[in-house]
Amino acid sequence: MLRLASIIALSVGISSVRAAEPFRLVLTDVEQNIYKETAEITGSDVTPKSPASWSVRKYVLHGGRQEGVDVIEVNNGKLRFTVVPTRGMSVHRVLMGDLRLGWDSPVKGLVHPKYINLETRQGLGWLEGFNEWMVRCGLEFFGGPGTDEFIDNTGKKATMDLTLHGKIANIPASQVEVTVEREAPYRITVRGRVDEALLHGPKLEILTQISTTPGADTFRISDKVTNRSAIEQEFGILYHGNYGPPLMEKGAKFFGPARQVTPINEHSASDVSNYDVYRAPKAGFPEQVYCLQLWADEDDRTKVMLRNAAGDKAVSMAYSVKELPFFTLWKNPVAAEDGYVTGLEPGTGFPRNRSIERKFGRVPKLAPHQSRSFTINFALHSGKDQVNAAADDIARIWAGRKTKFDKIPLAASKTSLSDVIKAARTWGPAFTPWHGKPAPDFTLTDITGKKHKLSDYKGRNILIIFWATWCRPCHMEIPHLIELRKTTSEDDLAMLAISNERPDLVKSFVARAEMNYTVLTDTGTLPGPYNTVSAIPSSFFIDRDGKIKLGTSGLISLEDIKAIFEAE
Amino acid sequence: MLRLASIIALSVGISSVRAAEPFRLVLTDVEQNIYKETAEITGSDVTPKSPASWSVRKYVLHGGRQEGVDVIEVNNGKLRFTVVPTRGMSVHRVLMGDLRLGWDSPVKGLVHPKYINLETRQGLGWLEGFNEWMVRCGLEFFGGPGTDEFIDNTGKKATMDLTLHGKIANIPASQVEVTVEREAPYRITVRGRVDEALLHGPKLEILTQISTTPGADTFRISDKVTNRSAIEQEFGILYHGNYGPPLMEKGAKFFGPARQVTPINEHSASDVSNYDVYRAPKAGFPEQVYCLQLWADEDDRTKVMLRNAAGDKAVSMAYSVKELPFFTLWKNPVAAEDGYVTGLEPGTGFPRNRSIERKFGRVPKLAPHQSRSFTINFALHSGKDQVNAAADDIARIWAGRKTKFDKIPLAASKTSLSDVIKAARTWGPAFTPWHGKPAPDFTLTDITGKKHKLSDYKGRNILIIFWATWCRPCHMEIPHLIELRKTTSEDDLAMLAISNERPDLVKSFVARAEMNYTVLTDTGTLPGPYNTVSAIPSSFFIDRDGKIKLGTSGLISLEDIKAIFEAE
Amino acid sequence: MLRLASIIALSVGISSVRAAEPFRLVLTDVEQNIYKETAEITGSDVTPKSPASWSVRKYVLHGGRQEGVDVIEVNNGKLRFTVVPTRGMSVHRVLMGDLRLGWDSPVKGLVHPKYINLETRQGLGWLEGFNEWMVRCGLEFFGGPGTDEFIDNTGKKATMDLTLHGKIANIPASQVEVTVEREAPYRITVRGRVDEALLHGPKLEILTQISTTPGADTFRISDKVTNRSAIEQEFGILYHGNYGPPLMEKGAKFFGPARQVTPINEHSASDVSNYDVYRAPKAGFPEQVYCLQLWADEDDRTKVMLRNAAGDKAVSMAYSVKELPFFTLWKNPVAAEDGYVTGLEPGTGFPRNRSIERKFGRVPKLAPHQSRSFTINFALHSGKDQVNAAADDIARIWAGRKTKFDKIPLAASKTSLSDVIKAARTWGPAFTPWHGKPAPDFTLTDITGKKHKLSDYKGRNILIIFWATWCRPCHMEIPHLIELRKTTSEDDLAMLAISNERPDLVKSFVARAEMNYTVLTDTGTLPGPYNTVSAIPSSFFIDRDGKIKLGTSGLISLEDIKAIFEAE
Structure with a gap:
C-alpha cells in the first residue's frame, strides 16, 4: 500500500542526505506519485545544535468539507503557522502567544476545493471556502467576477466569465517539500508548486515558499510566478491577508506611507478620512475598500502595519513596490458572527474585474518563460516598544511626503x-x-x-x-x-x-x-x-x-x- | 495514522461514558478533526436490557461516483434505514419486511457531492445525484432553477442564478454522532450538523435528527434550522420524500386532508380530479405536481398517507402545519427504468423559484440567531387493519371539511x-x-x-x-x-x-x-x-x-x- | 477496514475460479461496494503456459490534482498501456519501445474529475483535465460548447448550455474488471461501465473494453453504448486520440482514404492542400481542423495511419465506417510547451455543437434499450517495412478513388x-x-x-x-x-x-x-x-x-x- 510505504520512507529520507546539504523532505511529488499522508520532523533530529526547538508536522484533515485537506504545521519555537497545500499553499493561521494573524470566517474549517464551485453565486463561489489568514488571488486573473475577453482555440476573440479572485487558491499543489538548513540560522522552508495550465489557456506556475527561523517572531513569503508558455501571458497576483481580533478591533489602526488613497465606491468615499481606523462591529455594515499606492524608500521598499487599539500588538509587512505596486485595504466591520475582518492586500493590481484593470494598465504580462518574484517579510510585534519601532520604520519611509486623497471613487467613472x-x-x-x-x-x-x-x-x-x-x-x-x-x-x-x-x-x-x-x-x-x-x-x-x-x-x-x- | 487511531478510540469512547447519560458516539467532528471511517454498535453492548436487538453500523462506500460516501445503517430490529452524512444527512432507504420507502432512480448508488455541479444543465445539476428516499431541499433557497436577486458585498442588489432545490443535500455534515438512551424506550438517534454559510452570504445551520426505538415500526425526523448571522435571513426547507414500488403502483392512493389543491401547470390541471390516484408506468409521461394546503386538527397537526393498490401497505407522515404549512404532491409515473416515482413533500413553501414564491409570501425569514424546528413522525403500516387505522386518523383530522380545487394552474399566471x-x-x-x-x-x-x-x-x-x-x-x-x-x-x-x-x-x-x-x-x-x-x-x-x-x-x-x- | 480486506480477497478470487472460465478480477463494483485499491496479476500466475510474460497492475495516484485517481497498467510483454477508470476509462499512454501514443499536454498528471468544472471558461472546463492519449467524448453530446435545446421535466422545450466534449470523460466507472483467457491467445481485457444517467435526462451507459494479447503489437478498443431508458435518446461518441512526438513532428504524415475533406473554418481552408502533413511547432499557431469522410472496403471497413517523418514509426486504426461514419483530423502544431499535438478522431459526428450537428443529421438516436457497438483495432508499426505494409492496406481500401476537397469551410455557412x-x-x-x-x-x-x-x-x-x-x-x-x-x-x-x-x-x-x-x-x-x-x-x-x-x-x-x- 502506497500510503504505508511512504511513511516508512521518511526515516530513510532523513538519514540518507549529506550533512552539508539542507535537510529535505518531499511530501508530495505528482510526477513520481510521492505522497506522504503524515510526517513529523523536529529540531532535535535535524538541527541538534539549534538553541531553539522547532517542529514541522504534516497531517490530513478528515470529515465534512475538510475531508482530505493536507496541512503542514510549522512551529519555530516562538510562532506557529499552518500551510494548506490542498488550497494552493495558502496559510491558515499564524499564532504567537495571544497574537493571531487570521480571522473568524463564517466558513468553518478548511474547505477542500472539491466542494468549491467558483462559478456559483454568479462567480462568487470562492467565498464558500474563504477562511484563511493568507490567500493568494490569481494567477490568470483576480478581482471581481464578470465578463472579460480571451482568445479562443481558433485564434478568435471570445468572452469568458471571470470568477472572484481566480483559481489558484483552489488548486492543490503538485509538489510540496520542507527543507531545513543544517547550519544557523537553520531556516525552515515549506515549498510548493501550483500549476494553472491547460491547452488553449494559460500555462502559469507558482513556486511558493514560506519560511522562518527557529525562535524568530518573523517569517517570509517568497513566491515566483513563471509563464511556461511559448507565448506571452497576462497574469496577476494579490496577497489577500485577512485579520480579525485581536489586531482588528474598535480603534485599531492601519499605518502605511500612503501616496494616494482612492475609495473604490461612494460608500467608501463617504468615509475616506477615516480610511485607516477601524470601527466596532456593526451588523450589516457594507464593506469599504481603499485602493492605495504607497511611498517607498530609495530601494523601492515599503512597509505597512496593522496595530490594535492599545498599540501593543501589531503585524507589519515589508516588500518592494516594484514587485507589488498596488495595495488594497479592505474593511469589513460587520458583526463578529458575519466575518468582522480587514484585508491588507498588496498586489500587481487592484481587485476589480480584469476587463477594468486592463484599461488602467494594471494587468501585467509575462513574456514566454519569463518569471516574476514576490517577497513579503512579515513581523509580529508584541508590546508597545516593538509596535512603535515598526511605526518609526514606516515614518522613515514616508519621510513627511503627502497623501493624495481621491474624491471620486475608483468605481464611479466606470x-x-x-x-x-x-x-x-x-x-x-x-x-x-x-x-x-x-x-x-x-x-x-x-x-x-x-x-x-x-x-x-x-x-x-x-x-x-x-x-x-x-x-x-x-x-x-x-x-x-x-x-x-x-x-x-x-x-x-x-x-x-x-x-x-x-x-x-x-x-x-x-x-x-x-x-x-x-x-x-x-x-x-x-x-x-x-x-x-x-x-x-x-x-x-x-x-x-x-x-x-x-x-x-x-x-x-x-x-x-x-x-x-x-x-x- | 489518523484513520487507524480513530477506530481504536471507539472502544475507549464506549467504556468512558457514565451509565446515567445516554450512550454517545461521535463519528465526525470537524472542529476536533475527529472522523471515524468505520464503527459498529449493538444493543447487546449498549442496552443489554432492551428486549429488541438493534445495531448501528457506520462505513464508507468506495468505487465509482460513491467513493468516499459515509453511510450509517440503523437497524432497530424491525426496520432499517440508512443515513448519508456526506449528502447532507439525507436518508437513502427505509426497509421493513417487503415494505420499502424509496425509489429506483436512474442514478445508481449514492453520488458523492464532489461529482455534482449544481449549476450544470441550466441549474438542474442536483438531479445527477438524486436517488434517496428523503432529501432535504434548502436552506438558502429551494425550488426551480432561475434568476433571483440578492444583496452583494457592497450592499447593492445583484442577481443570482438559483439552482434546483438548493445546496443542502450536497454539503457533507460537519458533525455526526449517534446517541442511544440507556433506559427504555432506548431511543436511537443519528444527529448531524450541516452548515450553509459564507462571507457576504447566508449563515444557516441545520441540526438534523433521525431517531427510532428498538422494535418499532415508526421513526422520526426532527430538525432545527438556525440563522447564525447578526442579520435577518430568508430560508426555506422542503422534505422531498420519494416513493416507488411497492407503495407507488397502478391504483395506489394518496390520502391527505386537502383543504386546497392547486395544479402547478396545465398538464397537471387536466388531471386534477385524479390528483390522489396513481397510474401505471407510461414511458415519457410528463410529471404532474399538485400544491396542497392541508386541514389540521385543533393542535395544528395533520397526517398524510400513501398506500398501495391492495390497501395493505402504507406509509404515513404526521406533522404540524404551523411548522410546514405547504405540501407538494409530485407524480412522475414514467417507465420504471426512467424513474417511476411520487414525492410527498411538506415544506415552508412550494418548490418553485424563490423569486416567485417570495411574491406569494412563502419565503420565511429568520431573525438574527433565530431557530425554527421541524418534526415529522413516520409510520410504516403493514396489513389492511393498520392501513385502515391510519386512514381513520386522517379522516378524523379532515372531519368532513371540503377540498377546494383550483382550476387555474399555479404557474399559469406567471x-x-x-x-x-x-x-x-x-x-x-x-x-x-x-x-x-x-x-x-x-x-x-x-x-x-x-x-x-x-x-x-x-x-x-x-x-x-x-x-x-x-x-x-x-x-x-x-x-x-x-x-x-x-x-x-x-x-x-x-x-x-x-x-x-x-x-x-x-x-x-x-x-x-x-x-x-x-x-x-x-x-x-x-x-x-x-x-x-x-x-x-x-x-x-x-x-x-x-x-x-x-x-x-x-x-x-x-x-x-x-x-x-x-x-x- | 474495507480497503485492507479487499486486498486479501484478491488471492481468494484467483484460486476460486474454474479453469475453463476466463480469469476474472473485479476491481470496482459499486452495487456490491467492491473496490480494490491495489492489485497485481501476472502471466506466470494466471496463464503459466503463455510464452510471453505479461502483467496487470492496479494502483491509485496520490497528491495534487491526481489524488484518488485509479490507474490500471497493462503490460503485454511488448507494449504497455494505462487505463484510467476514474476518468471514464480513458487511456493515458501506449508505449512500445521508443514508440509512444500520447502527447505532452500543458496539463500535468491525470486530473481527478472532482477538480474539473466542465462549465468553467464558458464551457471549456474539459480542457483543464485534457491530457490522455485517448479520451472518449460524449455520450449525451460532444463537440463545441454552446446552447442547445432539451425537453424539460414538464415536457416543454428548454435551453441547455452544452460543454466541450460532454461529460463521459469525467465520470468514474461504476464497474471495472480485468479478464484473461486461460487459453491461447490469452486475451487480456480491461472492462468498465460508465453511467451517464439522471431523472429527467439521458439514461446512457457505456461498456468499454480495451484488450490485447501477450506479445502483440496490437490492441483493441471495443465499446457498447446502450440507452437504458424507455424513451428514445440522442447520443454521440467521438474517440479523441491524441499524438505528439515521436509520431507527430515536422514532415509527419496522415494517411487515410479520404473521400471528402472539409476544412472547419477559413484558417483551416487556407491550408487544405497540406491537410495531411505536419509542420514544425510554431508558437501561437491557431489550430486547424479537417472534417473527413473516408472510403471503405466492401465490408465497410477503413484504416487510417499516422507516421513520422522518417517513415519508420506509425500507428494505424482500423474500424467500420458504419459504426463511425465521420472522422476529424485535428492539427495543433503550437510550441511543444503549449501542446504540440494532432488528434485522429473517428466519431458518430463532427466535434461541433450538437445544435449544429443535428441540422446536418449527424446526431444519431438510440431507441429504448437499443445498443450500438464501436470497435477500433490499433496497431503500432516499427520499422519501414511494417509502416509500408500498413500504408499498402490503406491504399488497397482507397483503390484509387478520388478525394473531394471542399472549398467552403464547414463553419462558414454557419x-x-x-x-x-x-x-x-x-x-x-x-x-x-x-x-x-x-x-x-x-x-x-x-x-x-x-x-x-x-x-x-x-x-x-x-x-x-x-x-x-x-x-x-x-x-x-x-x-x-x-x-x-x-x-x-x-x-x-x-x-x-x-x-x-x-x-x-x-x-x-x-x-x-x-x-x-x-x-x-x-x-x-x-x-x-x-x-x-x-x-x-x-x-x-x-x-x-x-x-x-x-x-x-x-x-x-x-x-x-x-x-x-x-x-x-
Whole structure:
C-alpha cells in the first residue's frame, strides 16, 4: 500500500542526505506519485545544535468539507503557522502567544476545493471556502467576477466569465517539500508548486515558499510566478491577508506611507478620512475598500502595519513596490458572527474585474518563460516598544511626503452605459442602429450668423440637442443645459442645440432664457440620422472619436448627461 | 495514522461514558478533526436490557461516483434505514419486511457531492445525484432553477442564478454522532450538523435528527434550522420524500386532508380530479405536481398517507402545519427504468423559484440567531387493519371539511412578458423606450360626446387601441376586442379605441360593427408616445399603477391581450 | 477496514475460479461496494503456459490534482498501456519501445474529475483535465460548447448550455474488471461501465473494453453504448486520440482514404492542400481542423495511419465506417510547451455543437434499450517495412478513388445573423418587429412596364432595396448590387429595387448606371412595413419561406448581403 510505504520512507529520507546539504523532505511529488499522508520532523533530529526547538508536522484533515485537506504545521519555537497545500499553499493561521494573524470566517474549517464551485453565486463561489489568514488571488486573473475577453482555440476573440479572485487558491499543489538548513540560522522552508495550465489557456506556475527561523517572531513569503508558455501571458497576483481580533478591533489602526488613497465606491468615499481606523462591529455594515499606492524608500521598499487599539500588538509587512505596486485595504466591520475582518492586500493590481484593470494598465504580462518574484517579510510585534519601532520604520519611509486623497471613487467613472439607460426615467435610447457608428458631418449657422462644422469639434465630447421654442419638455431641460455649460470646459464638451424654427424667433427666445450654449438653426439640410428626429427633445452624444455613443429621446437631466458621457 | 487511531478510540469512547447519560458516539467532528471511517454498535453492548436487538453500523462506500460516501445503517430490529452524512444527512432507504420507502432512480448508488455541479444543465445539476428516499431541499433557497436577486458585498442588489432545490443535500455534515438512551424506550438517534454559510452570504445551520426505538415500526425526523448571522435571513426547507414500488403502483392512493389543491401547470390541471390516484408506468409521461394546503386538527397537526393498490401497505407522515404549512404532491409515473416515482413533500413553501414564491409570501425569514424546528413522525403500516387505522386518523383530522380545487394552474399566471413577446406571430413590441414609464395623461371625447381622461381609469388595466375605419387588420382585431369586453369586467379593464378620423364617420362604423367598448376620436392633440404612432393597429397596455407595460404594433388576438396583462 | 480486506480477497478470487472460465478480477463494483485499491496479476500466475510474460497492475495516484485517481497498467510483454477508470476509462499512454501514443499536454498528471468544472471558461472546463492519449467524448453530446435545446421535466422545450466534449470523460466507472483467457491467445481485457444517467435526462451507459494479447503489437478498443431508458435518446461518441512526438513532428504524415475533406473554418481552408502533413511547432499557431469522410472496403471497413517523418514509426486504426461514419483530423502544431499535438478522431459526428450537428443529421438516436457497438483495432508499426505494409492496406481500401476537397469551410455557412449584425459598420437592423414574420405581398410595375408580384418569387431568397436617384449612399451601393446580380443565379435570388420617383426619371438613371437588376416604382400603394421606410437605402431580406429575415437601414456591401442570406 502506497500510503504505508511512504511513511516508512521518511526515516530513510532523513538519514540518507549529506550533512552539508539542507535537510529535505518531499511530501508530495505528482510526477513520481510521492505522497506522504503524515510526517513529523523536529529540531532535535535535524538541527541538534539549534538553541531553539522547532517542529514541522504534516497531517490530513478528515470529515465534512475538510475531508482530505493536507496541512503542514510549522512551529519555530516562538510562532506557529499552518500551510494548506490542498488550497494552493495558502496559510491558515499564524499564532504567537495571544497574537493571531487570521480571522473568524463564517466558513468553518478548511474547505477542500472539491466542494468549491467558483462559478456559483454568479462567480462568487470562492467565498464558500474563504477562511484563511493568507490567500493568494490569481494567477490568470483576480478581482471581481464578470465578463472579460480571451482568445479562443481558433485564434478568435471570445468572452469568458471571470470568477472572484481566480483559481489558484483552489488548486492543490503538485509538489510540496520542507527543507531545513543544517547550519544557523537553520531556516525552515515549506515549498510548493501550483500549476494553472491547460491547452488553449494559460500555462502559469507558482513556486511558493514560506519560511522562518527557529525562535524568530518573523517569517517570509517568497513566491515566483513563471509563464511556461511559448507565448506571452497576462497574469496577476494579490496577497489577500485577512485579520480579525485581536489586531482588528474598535480603534485599531492601519499605518502605511500612503501616496494616494482612492475609495473604490461612494460608500467608501463617504468615509475616506477615516480610511485607516477601524470601527466596532456593526451588523450589516457594507464593506469599504481603499485602493492605495504607497511611498517607498530609495530601494523601492515599503512597509505597512496593522496595530490594535492599545498599540501593543501589531503585524507589519515589508516588500518592494516594484514587485507589488498596488495595495488594497479592505474593511469589513460587520458583526463578529458575519466575518468582522480587514484585508491588507498588496498586489500587481487592484481587485476589480480584469476587463477594468486592463484599461488602467494594471494587468501585467509575462513574456514566454519569463518569471516574476514576490517577497513579503512579515513581523509580529508584541508590546508597545516593538509596535512603535515598526511605526518609526514606516515614518522613515514616508519621510513627511503627502497623501493624495481621491474624491471620486475608483468605481464611479466606470458606470456602464447600459446601467445608465436602465436607470433612465424621463428618456430612452433612440436611433439605436447608429450607436457606435461615426456621426455624419454637417455644417449649420448659429443665431449670431457664425458657421459650425461638426467635425471641427472632433476630440471633444459633443452633445447635440434637437429642440424647439414651443416645446414644453425642452423648456424644462434648458436649466440643466445651462448648468452643464457653466460646469464643463469648452475644450472638453461642445454643446450644439438645433431648432428648425425661424432664426429670429429662436434668437429672441435664447436671449430671454439666457441660454449660454451654441444654438443653431436648420432648414432641412441635415443628413441621417439627424433628419429622422421625429420627437423633441432628442439628443445625440458623440464621443471624442467622433462616434455616436448614444441617441436619446426625451428630457435628460444634467446628472444623466454627465453619466452618459462618463459611462463605458 | 489518523484513520487507524480513530477506530481504536471507539472502544475507549464506549467504556468512558457514565451509565446515567445516554450512550454517545461521535463519528465526525470537524472542529476536533475527529472522523471515524468505520464503527459498529449493538444493543447487546449498549442496552443489554432492551428486549429488541438493534445495531448501528457506520462505513464508507468506495468505487465509482460513491467513493468516499459515509453511510450509517440503523437497524432497530424491525426496520432499517440508512443515513448519508456526506449528502447532507439525507436518508437513502427505509426497509421493513417487503415494505420499502424509496425509489429506483436512474442514478445508481449514492453520488458523492464532489461529482455534482449544481449549476450544470441550466441549474438542474442536483438531479445527477438524486436517488434517496428523503432529501432535504434548502436552506438558502429551494425550488426551480432561475434568476433571483440578492444583496452583494457592497450592499447593492445583484442577481443570482438559483439552482434546483438548493445546496443542502450536497454539503457533507460537519458533525455526526449517534446517541442511544440507556433506559427504555432506548431511543436511537443519528444527529448531524450541516452548515450553509459564507462571507457576504447566508449563515444557516441545520441540526438534523433521525431517531427510532428498538422494535418499532415508526421513526422520526426532527430538525432545527438556525440563522447564525447578526442579520435577518430568508430560508426555506422542503422534505422531498420519494416513493416507488411497492407503495407507488397502478391504483395506489394518496390520502391527505386537502383543504386546497392547486395544479402547478396545465398538464397537471387536466388531471386534477385524479390528483390522489396513481397510474401505471407510461414511458415519457410528463410529471404532474399538485400544491396542497392541508386541514389540521385543533393542535395544528395533520397526517398524510400513501398506500398501495391492495390497501395493505402504507406509509404515513404526521406533522404540524404551523411548522410546514405547504405540501407538494409530485407524480412522475414514467417507465420504471426512467424513474417511476411520487414525492410527498411538506415544506415552508412550494418548490418553485424563490423569486416567485417570495411574491406569494412563502419565503420565511429568520431573525438574527433565530431557530425554527421541524418534526415529522413516520409510520410504516403493514396489513389492511393498520392501513385502515391510519386512514381513520386522517379522516378524523379532515372531519368532513371540503377540498377546494383550483382550476387555474399555479404557474399559469406567471408567464413572463418576454415569453409572450417571443411567441407573438402577428405583432411586435413598439415604443420600447416608454416601457415601464408612466403613461402620459390625455383627455379625449368619445363618439357619444362624453369626455374621458386617461388618469381617471387608474387602478384598472387599460388597453388603448389606435385604429381606423379603413384599416383592414384593425377590422380583423375588432371581434377579439368585442369578446374581450364581454368577458372582462369594466372595473378590471378599461378599453379605449382611438381613431383620428371624423367622429360621424367613426360613429356609423362603430354601430355597424357593434363595437361594445369606448371609442374616442383625436384631432392631433395627443402627447408622446401616442403622437408617434405611425402604423395601425398599435396598442398600449397600461397597468394598474398607470405605467406603460407594453406598446405593440400589429394585430393582437384576444388570447395575447389577456396574456400580456397577466404576464410578469 | 474495507480497503485492507479487499486486498486479501484478491488471492481468494484467483484460486476460486474454474479453469475453463476466463480469469476474472473485479476491481470496482459499486452495487456490491467492491473496490480494490491495489492489485497485481501476472502471466506466470494466471496463464503459466503463455510464452510471453505479461502483467496487470492496479494502483491509485496520490497528491495534487491526481489524488484518488485509479490507474490500471497493462503490460503485454511488448507494449504497455494505462487505463484510467476514474476518468471514464480513458487511456493515458501506449508505449512500445521508443514508440509512444500520447502527447505532452500543458496539463500535468491525470486530473481527478472532482477538480474539473466542465462549465468553467464558458464551457471549456474539459480542457483543464485534457491530457490522455485517448479520451472518449460524449455520450449525451460532444463537440463545441454552446446552447442547445432539451425537453424539460414538464415536457416543454428548454435551453441547455452544452460543454466541450460532454461529460463521459469525467465520470468514474461504476464497474471495472480485468479478464484473461486461460487459453491461447490469452486475451487480456480491461472492462468498465460508465453511467451517464439522471431523472429527467439521458439514461446512457457505456461498456468499454480495451484488450490485447501477450506479445502483440496490437490492441483493441471495443465499446457498447446502450440507452437504458424507455424513451428514445440522442447520443454521440467521438474517440479523441491524441499524438505528439515521436509520431507527430515536422514532415509527419496522415494517411487515410479520404473521400471528402472539409476544412472547419477559413484558417483551416487556407491550408487544405497540406491537410495531411505536419509542420514544425510554431508558437501561437491557431489550430486547424479537417472534417473527413473516408472510403471503405466492401465490408465497410477503413484504416487510417499516422507516421513520422522518417517513415519508420506509425500507428494505424482500423474500424467500420458504419459504426463511425465521420472522422476529424485535428492539427495543433503550437510550441511543444503549449501542446504540440494532432488528434485522429473517428466519431458518430463532427466535434461541433450538437445544435449544429443535428441540422446536418449527424446526431444519431438510440431507441429504448437499443445498443450500438464501436470497435477500433490499433496497431503500432516499427520499422519501414511494417509502416509500408500498413500504408499498402490503406491504399488497397482507397483503390484509387478520388478525394473531394471542399472549398467552403464547414463553419462558414454557419455565421449567426446576430454576429453579422454586430459586425455591421455602415448599416443597422430596422423594422425589427417584422423579423421572422411573413413578408406582406405587393404588386408593382418595373421600369419596362412589367408587373412583379412579390409572392411569385417564393422559394428564392429575395432582396428588396428602397432607394432613390438623388440618394448618395444609394449610389454607393449600386456597384455592390450589380456585382451581386452578376454572381448569383436568378433562381437563387430575386432582387427588387424600389423607388417612389417618376418612372421616366428612374428609367434614364438605371440606363446610365447600367443597373442589371429589377427596378420597380411605387406611388404609395405599398402596405406595411414597406410604407414605413423613412430613410434610404433601406433593405428587406426575405428568405425562401417568404419570411422577413432582416430589415436594414443604411448602406450594405456585397459581402454583408451574402452574409445575411447565409447566416442562421
